[in-house]
Amino acid sequence: MSQTLDSLIEFNVKVMKEYLLPIRHNLACWGKLEDIEVLYSHNLTLSQCEKFVRLYLPKVEIHETSSNAISAIELSNKNDKIYAALVSKFAADVYNLRILKKDVQDEKLNFTRFFVVGNKDVLPTGKDRTSILVSPSLNKPGVLYSIVKLFYDAGIDLTKIESRPSKKKMGEYVFFIDFKGHIKEKKVSQTLKELSSIFAVKVLGSYPRAY
Amino acid sequence: MSQTLDSLIEFNVKVMKEYLLPIRHNLACWGKLEDIEVLYSHNLTLSQCEKFVRLYLPKVEIHETSSNAISAIELSNKNDKIYAALVSKFAADVYNLRILKKDVQDEKLNFTRFFVVGNKDVLPTGKDRTSILVSPSLNKPGVLYSIVKLFYDAGIDLTKIESRPSKKKMGEYVFFIDFKGHIKEKKVSQTLKELSSIFAVKVLGSYPRAY
Known part of the structure; x- marks a missing residue:
């Protein structure tokens, strides 16, 4: 999954679908x-x-x-x-x-999650998930808290969070975050707008939830 | 790293040291x-x-x-x-x-982080890290927020967070969390005590920070 996420960032494609394959x-x-x-x-x-x-x-x-x-x-x-x-x-x-x-x-x-990627936007289905990458340019304590708080205050349910070393500077992190909802929903777009005003945010895609 | 973490839980050993190997x-x-x-x-x-x-x-x-x-x-x-x-x-x-x-x-x-495991407690050095596993028995929205807030309020700096499916029930998660500090420090032990009163917490170890 790590390599998949890296490719998503590099090649500028979007997640269009997820599915779970039982191991x-x-x-x-x-x-x-x-x-x-x-x-x-x-x-x-x-x-x-x-x-x-x-x-x-x-x-x-x-x-x-x-x-x-x-x-x-x-x-x-x-x-x-x-x-x-x-x-x-x-x-x-x-x-x-x-x-x-x-x-x-x-x-x-135990499941492996697969992403289907492409370059089209997927319309909301009412049961969607959105994946984003947040890259804080500053790295002081409390960054994670402020990100999580924004989603909590907006009533958006996080379904995955993973911090990873940025590979650019020691001790610097990026966050992969999944949450329930679609970027076309108002509370999602507003939250992402707020988040983007503080940190670099890349939307990896909004797609129907497989679970 | 996933397999390592799983073994840590199963075999009841402690992290005694971490080191970084450049890739x-x-x-x-x-x-x-x-x-x-x-x-x-x-x-x-x-x-x-x-x-x-x-x-x-x-x-x-x-x-x-x-x-x-x-x-x-x-x-x-x-x-x-x-x-x-x-x-x-x-x-x-x-x-x-x-x-x-x-x-x-x-x-x-790019580095791979290795853990040295054993069954001894490591004394504080003043520059330590602690790894824990938090397993919320309930899985309602806001669980992650309440965990992160506890650490934020105590002034403890998280250095890693990763949610993973619990493998017990679909949609249920556990959290692997690293933070700066040693379990022998008062603010750390108090925060872990508070956290343990709400969620199942397993301390994987306190050990000197490699970075």
Whole structure:
């Protein structure tokens, strides 16, 4: 998501839609759990299935791959019960793998949020979200408080806030903020106007809420 | 960092120290820039060198690897001017690679923050930071405002704030917060006491500030 946000800023496109993809992983192999000696997995996938692997495959040798698709390909090239891979349902289908255990991820309610970007404005639907980037030029204590207070006073509900180092000066921060509402709504446009009079504000987009 | 924070919560250890490692990448190869046809790179490293690659190696074929070390190993196994890899100075030294361009990362002021964890309390040094996790049991608008206001009123400077989905219930959030000060300081302990009377608060640690 960090890289996505950076690209949004650099390329001057807008968020037009968001959607949530559940994070689900599966254990594919050719034999039984106790036959497995080598597990192919992407690093991030492995960290999302850590408890499962620690509990059921504590002695397995991990072979890190660069993606879940590569894990699937590695397993599809092997013909031995000692090999297994952590893969998506989709990859298992594509590479004709056999899934031994479904949903082996640690968190059952974990999602990746995706943005669809483009260069058109999206009209309000009544259930929208807006993403903005606030870059305070000054960095004194209380900056965050004044930002949060503006939204609170306007009755606008923040759904995400994240401070990140500005990468321009040590100890300087920018804020990624999501809130309920559309820039075409009066209270939103007024709040953003006030905010813009104090800080540099970039609207990344207003779009229908996926949750 | 997300996984690190999750582990901190699960394993009940404390942050004892933080340090910043600058993100620096180098282009290693055996010939000249114009000879390069294949580039080995870890996915994250590539995204951190995107501008460089787009500008100087726009037609190169990218081979994604599972780590920077693997990129170095791949290049060390090749003996042809068409191969290159994005690697650390350390990996280049270990695998006897030749660095053609130093510091090819896009951002010159980008750091990864590391935590040293353990089970001892660290005494105040006068220049400390504290990391906490706040889990509001209720999730009504204004929760974030009331947290930020408590710190503002106490004159405590927040240095990081990040909301994250709780993974327990859709639309429920937890907040990772860093601030200047040590839990042994009176204003800090009082503020945390007040905060704990409203929300579930977990102190991840008080430790010397690295910046």
